[in-house]
Amino acid sequence: MSPDTVFALASGAGRAAVAVLRISGPRSAALLEALAGRLPAPRMTTLRRLRHRGEALDRALVLWFPGPGSFTGEDSVELHLHGGPAVVAAVSEALADLGARPAEPGEFTRRAFLHGKLDLTAAEGIADLVSAETEAQRRQALRQAEGGLATREAAWTGQLLRLLARQEAFIEFEDEDLPHDLDIRVTTEAAALRRELEASLAESAREERLREGLSIAILGAPNAGKSSLLNALAGHEAAIVSARAGTTRDVVEVRLVLGGVPVTLADTAGLREASDEIEAEGVHRALARAERAALRLLVFAADTAPDAATLSLRDEDALLVGSKSDLGPPVLAGALPVSTTTGEGLPLLRAALEREAARLAGMNEAAGLTRPRHRAAIGEAVSWLAHLETAPLPELRAEALRAALRALSRLTGRVDVEAVLDQVFGEFCIGK
Numbered sequence: 001m002s003p004d005t006v007f008a009l010a011s012g013a014g015r016a017a018v019a020v021l022r023i024s025g026p027r028s029a030a031l032l033e034a035l036a037g038r039l040p041a042p043r044m045t046t047l048r049r050l051r052h053r054g055e056a057l058d059r060a061l062v063l064w065f066p067g068p069g070s071f072t073g074e075d076s077v078e079l080h081l082h083g084g085p086a087v088v089a090a091v092s093e094a095l096a097d098l099g100a101r102p103a104e105p106g107e108f109t110r111r112a113f114l115h116g117k118l119d120l121t122a123a124e125g126i127a128d129l130v131s132a133e134t135e136a137q138r139r140q141a142l143r144q145a146e147g148g149l150a151t152r153e154a155a156w157t158g159q160l161l162r163l164l165a166r167q168e169a170f171i172e173f174e175d176e177d178l179p180h181d182l183d184i185r186v187t188t189e190a191a192a193l194r195r196e197l198e199a200s201l202a203e204s205a206r207e208e209r210l211r212e213g214l215s216i217a218i219l220g221a222p223n224a225g226k227s228s229l230l231n232a233l234a235g236h237e238a239a240i241v242s243a244r245a246g247t248t249r250d251v252v253e254v255r256l257v258l259g260g261v262p263v264t265l266a267d268t269a270g271l272r273e274a275s276d277e278i279e280a281e282g283v284h285r286a287l288a289r290a291e292r293a294a295l296r297l298l299v300f301a302a303d304t305a306p307d308a309a310t311l312s313l314r315d316e317d318a319l320l321v322g323s324k325s326d327l328g329p330p331v332l333a334g335a336l337p338v339s340t341t342t343g344e345g346l347p348l349l350r351a352a353l354e355r356e357a358a359r360l361a362g363m364n365e366a367a368g369l370t371r372p373r374h375r376a377a378i379g380e381a382v383s384w385l386a387h388l389e390t391a392p393l394p395e396l397r398a399e400a401l402r403a404a405l406r407a408l409s410r411l412t413g414r415v416d417v418e419a420v421l422d423q424v425f426g427e428f429c430i431g432k
């Protein structure tokens with residue numbers, strides 16, 4: 001059963017000077033020959049007139065990538081067309097007429113995975129590179145696309161395999177003169193590995209926030225100056241400001257980049273017991289946003305006593321802002337004095353926000369877990385290793401090690417634990 005030959009626009013959807021159409025699958029060469037004549041030399045850019053059923057379609061640069069030395073590992077073609085939508089449509093129709101079908105989202109990378117060109121973490125890294133909007137996201141994505149996480153997984157898997165080999169040896173050759181503490185050493189080293197995996201889990205929140213963007217919420221009493229602060233940080237009048245308390249009801253979002261970290265900054269309704277039902281809904285939404293934000297800016301105006309509702313949101317992920325500093329000193333110790341009227345404190349506030357963004361979502365030293373899927377796999381490996389530490393029999397410990405290996409292998413999607421074990425045991429000759 002040979003797979004379909006698929007095509008898709010690889011360049012952006014909008015109008016551009018050049019559009020890249022990608023084709024992959026067993027009929028790639030035949031399609032290229034049908035449209036552009038004899039096959040050009042592999043991987044060499046060649047200018048060709050494209051024709052279909054007697055109609056000239058475009059003069060295009062064409063590329064022929066014979067498998068397996070292509071991105072997908074299959075025979076592939078690229079057509080670099082003039083970017084007009086009618087050109088892309090005409091060539092797409094010709095390809096469909098010749099028996100190719102439009103690719104599903106992600107199908108090229110899926111095929112690359114199926115042909116062993118990349119593992120799941122690298123495929124995710126490529127998806128992240130395609131949607132990276134900031135410098136820190138680009139670095140994170142490139143590191144993963146280039147195998148940073150897969151390399152860590154391979155190291156963890158290697159350790160687990162060695163432990164399993166020893167545990168199996170202990171079971172198999174129990175009567176022979178093995179070091180009597182072999183079994184205990186397996187348990188000790190498994191515990192060390194478990195702690196290392198737990199450390200990567202602890203760092204995963206930062207990696208995920210960088211990949212997804214950091215959520216920051218501005219909270220405070222009505223009239224505290226929250227919307228003014230949002231506008232000052234955004235650099236434009238995103239939210240309505242007025243002297244009337246209870247102006248903002250909806251959550252107003254602006255996108256910022258703080259130290260390479262993408263941030264969604266949200267202005268919210270002033271916190272109070274609102275009698276107006278619309279305002280009450282606004283307060284409800286403000287509190288919901290406060291809860292899911294990674295960082296809260298708590299705003300206290302210089303001319304008002306700190307209110308209990310805002311004070312109750314104080315924790316280690318809150319930054320205290322003493323707004324309207326032109327009217328007097330902050331009413332709360334530790335609050336950063338800021339005035340949107342005079343501009344006082346705004347550069348310091350921005351610097352504090354960048355520091356917090358780096359703390360909450362900055363890049364780590366080692367390639368980390370950037371998705372819930374990674375967390376789930378590592379979390380499962382951790383619980384099997386914890387299980388091992390209390391398992392009463394060597395056979396159960398070996399079983400826990402196998403289960404931990406299977407969980408880890410889900411990260412890269414290369415589920416070949418048994419094959420690797422055979423290899424390890426092939427070299428393992430006990431006492432001989």
Ligand SMILES: Nc1nc2c(c(=O)[nH]1)N(C=O)[C@@H](CNc1ccc(C(=O)N[C@@H](CCC(=O)O)C(=O)O)cc1)CN2
Nearest residue numbers: 010020022043063065068069070071072073078117126
């Ligand atoms: N025109 C174009 N630009 C592109 C891509 C593409 O597919 N086409 N890419 C698409 O993502 C990225 C580059 N990534 C690529 C990765 C592997 C191969 C490739 O042909 N790999 C072969 C041969 C490797 C070699 O010669 O060194 C292989 O892995 O066997 C091509 C592009 C970004 N720019």
Ligand SMILES: Nc1nc2c(ncn2[C@@H]2O[C@H](COP(=O)(O)OP(=O)(O)OP(=O)(O)O)[C@@H](O)[C@H]2O)c(=O)[nH]1
Nearest residue numbers: 222223224225226227228242243246247248270340
């Ligand atoms: N003196 C002074 N007044 C300010 C400052 N910032 C805001 N104000 C004024 O305070 C009033 C309320 O400002 P907003 O930014 O709308 O306050 P808010 O916290 O968004 O208010 P709600 O949306 O009603 O909760 C407006 O009249 C602003 O002009 C400041 O730094 N200094």
Ligand SMILES: [Mg+2]
Nearest residue numbers: 226227247248
């Ligand atoms: Mg407001």
